[in-house]
Amino acid sequence: MVGLITLAAAQAIANVAFRKFFESSVGKLGEKFTETGLKKIDELYQTIRKKLSGNPGANHTLADVEQGNQEALQRVAVYLLDVMQADANFATDVQKIADEINIHRVEDNSQLTQINKDHSTGYQTKTGDNNTNQFGNTIHYHGNPPQS
Structure with missing residues (x-):
């Protein structure tokens, strides 16, 4: 049914x-x-x-x-x-x-790319179906982090 x-x-x-x-x-x-x-x-x-x-x-x-x-x-x-x-x-x-x-859908085996700039900020990007994008930001502090 x-x-x-x-x-x-x-x-x-x-x-x-x-x-x-x-x-x-x-x-x-x-x-x-x-x-x-x-x-x-x-x-x-x-x-x-x-x-x-x-x-x-x-x-x-x-x-x-x-x-x-x-x-x-x-x-x-x-x-x-x-x-x-x-x-x-x-x-x-x-x-x-x-x-x-x-x-029978093909598995997405694409890789995530990370670009590190100045050894402190890392950007991760991935383009998916229908031009959908995943974007992430990671900040690494060397020493003391800035005060808010």
């Missing part, structure tokens, strides 16, 4: 299934998933596309997404939520494929 399906869950699934239409290059998607994961993403896309294509409104919205319209992705998620709530077997299949995709 499928648990409560939320719009957020449908959005997450739609984002994965239609991601290839928004990646700046196919290679970037390949950096984030194994070959099996990429095949599963395509399977998820085909499964959703087949199910939604019978609805004229959803079919039009799918075409918009496939043309790179990110705003239409929200509407696809609403259509997806509707069919997942109406068809428990479809919802189970889609969630299973999405779980399998997550298993």
Whole structure:
């Protein structure tokens, strides 16, 4: 039995299934998933596309997404939520494929870089997915620390 399906869950699934239409290059998607994961993403896309294509409104919205319209992705998620709530077997299949995709996500093995300046301040930086950055600052005092 499928648990409560939320719009957020449908959005997450739609984002994965239609991601290839928004990646700046196919290679970037390949950096984030194994070959099996990429095949599963395509399977998820085909499964959703087949199910939604019978609805004229959803079919039009799918075409918009496939043309790179990110705003239409929200509407696809609403259509997806509707069919997942109406068809428990479809919802189970889609969630299973999405779980399998997550298993085949490439682990982030990038390294954290630390730059030391004047032997007192260390900056740590790391760039992640979607240009998210982690930035840390460590100050090392040699002798007595300054008084506040």
